[in-house]
Amino acid sequence: MLLKAIKKKFIQELTGTGLILTIGTLLFFHFFFPERYFQWFPLIPVFFYVFGLFYIYMFEFSYQLGADKIAMTYLICKVLKFILSALVLIFYGFVIEDEVGAFVAAFVFFYFAFLVFETRFFLRFEAKLKLSKQVKNEKNTVHSNNTAAFVGNSNHDAESGNGQ
Template sequence: MMNISKTKRNFICWHTLFAVISAALGAVILHFALPGHYFGGYPFIPVYFYFFGLASIYMFDACRRHAPQRLLLLYLAMKMIKMILSLILVLIYCLAVREEAKAFLLTFISFYLIYLIFETWFFFSFEMNQKRKKKNKKKHETVA
């Protein structure tokens, strides 16, 4: 059986659910609320953020196991890598498909911000749970 931590499993489940809902909601908005603004590159955007999130959680899990003191540094590094890679991909797409550039750019930025909020919330919750567990563990050790 595959060795997967509870945190990784939770993130993958929540991340997958979030990706499906946000992709479907984005498609509905582009088709019905903003008719004529759906573009051929739309499916690329949710897929990009989904796979980047999966890569991130695997890196965070490895860091948590081997160098937990560097977890915050890895988090910040992953955010910078995501930003730089996103800028490169946006530039390439906008130069290659100029007629869809505006719709692609606005949609990509929306997904970027939504995923930034989701990932920040998840990892903030993770850190708060870790602190609470440590506090409870110390409390039980003191009582015993």
């Protein structure tokens, strides 16, 4: 249940972040550098949105394998995103060659913006997992039969004067 809520929240925040960044970048190009706008710009937000969806589904898959696999999944996704981003930049620079500087600047801007977004989300996700695990452990400790050994026998404490 926790994972479905987190996945839904991630997709909502991913969509909102993507729209805000796209509109902001379009307005930046329109008002400050209209001659530098390139027709391939819409592919940049689509790339990062699709990768964000891949990212959350990989987290869901790794969570089902075990919560201890999430950190490794995070690192694998970051490396994969870096490699794919480098390939996209190289491909664009050598094959398409249309406003390469503007494309690289916009792509790097989106890369770092989504890096911050995903890292922030991952840290919050890890904190919620630790908190839910801690609450679960506390419930097990409070309701387990071993707690009677720590409480002690109250009649014995009262007779010996140990009223702690």
